[in-house]
Amino acid sequence: MLSWFIKTPAQRPLFYVLVSALLVLALCCLLSLLFGAGGLTPQASLQTLLGNGTADDEFTVFHLRSTRTLIGLFVGLTLGIAGALMQAVARNPLAEPGLLGVSAGSSFAVAMALVMGASTATLTVGIAQLGALIGCICVLGAARMQGQHNDPIRLVLAGAALSSLLLAMTSLILLFDQRAADEIRFWVTGSVAGRDTNTLMSVLPSMLVAVACILYSAKPLASLALGERVAIGLGHKPRRIRGVIIVAVALLVGGATAIAGPVAFIGLVVPFAARALVGPDIRRTLWLCLPLGPIIVITADIISRLVAQPAEMPLGVLTAIVGAPVLLLIVRSRRLPTL
């Protein structure tokens, strides 16, 4: 059983790190069910989990909090994986969907749809994903145009420019439409609260497509880290790999954005931590992003429920507070790691 998973010595640490991360994730999920705003104490929540709670308590724990945990799980999964993929495609440790305007493209598309008459309830996930795809292509195209496509800072600059432009345009169209503005106000800061599982279900089919894209191109994507010419020499097609991966990133980020709004920095922090733990190979990074993403999002969500009681701090605010220092840390390190 172990030998099926561990084939080289290099994979041994991955296995143990992965198992530990899964245990931590289970603990996070439990804490997420126990702690929260409102009168329900952790002890009472625990009793409810064991089956001794009142109907009200059961509603809080099994409906409100579990939905929220599930959505946190989903958002963490998708954004962590999307970040790792985007960094591998751009060969740039700073490539993060939130910073590069992918999420902003997604929210812009959603705002447009709202103005055109959709409501948050009927909003299709496809619109958010299409917006993410356009944002993704714009920023990678802009950073490549000068030919110097492997300058990490250039990509981030292009992303910052695109992000501000899209956010400004989003604000602008919302200025003219009060109804849309009200619907979108809470959504654009990013939150896992008050979402329902229906959106989650409507996202799942496109997630299967994303998973298929990743399974198909994980190995060629890893070879891209050795350089374009080496990848071609090994019989891969870099253009096609990048195309497939960009579609996967758009599906993932668009899906997460449709559910929780733009949550920045998760795609930066999660792969950064994963690489630090198991090294740079994208296949190992992706495995570890699976538990790490949800761990970070759910932990951030628990904290965001507790720090500003009885109000709640939006998740997007908290991830930015945690994520921005990590970004500075990476930029300030003497030498950007090569991917």
Add this chain to the structure above:
Amino acid sequence: MTPTALKQKPNTFCASLSADKLTLKHGKVSIIDQLDVTLPEGQVTAIVGPNGCGKSTLLNGLSRVHTPSSGVVLLDGKDIHSLPSKEVARRLALLPQDTLAPDGITIEELIRFGRHPHQSLLKQWAMDDQEAIKYALHAADLEGLKDRLLDTLSGGQRQRAWIAMSIAQETPLLLLDEPTSALDLGHQIEVFELIRNLSRQGKTLAMVVHDLPSACRYSDHIIAMKEGKILTQGSPKDIMTKELVRELYGVDCDLMPDPMTGSPILINIRRLRS
């Protein structure tokens, strides 16, 4: 390990590589124009010439990295661009110049990439992969270092690790772009001797080399290029003359055979007096 201690690894098939009226352009600028060339099978070919003469571009063209504007590259008689890329990668390996690996990759992990052309979605990892990697580690004399991180190695060891990746690819053809130009003398010899050993096992190799005496010593066939054209080609002893060196690099020199190996060496190199 002595060079002769390598056990023979028979190639599953021979492969021939040639170009027919090959034209390669960077944008609108023509780098290689209407060039015909054939790599002699089972030999080491060195491509020499001044900077910017199109050596690397030719190698990229021959290895289907650079798509020709006109003309064809023929691998076993078929247009290389008409063959599936993976099938090409099972017959022809390429080691580009200035390779860059991600931080934190081990030698064995790097070599495993060489097995990609032999794997597919359904056939992920098999016994022959394990054997090929073992053999590549052995051939490049890296057995003791397989779990070391690539960025902790000397330049020569690192280059041998990259060549080992190509060995694991188990191709009858191997093209190398300036495999020694960033290395000091000792490391250059390490790499050249590895290349010669690979040739003795029946591989067809071509490499871009800057150093003429090394090119003469470690190759069976030299292609001398200038301004995108082949000036002359043939065995080192036959073609290496004062006139060729002057034509290629604009320097005067004298040639003498190496007293030990007989291969031509350059002495008394000086600037051309006008």
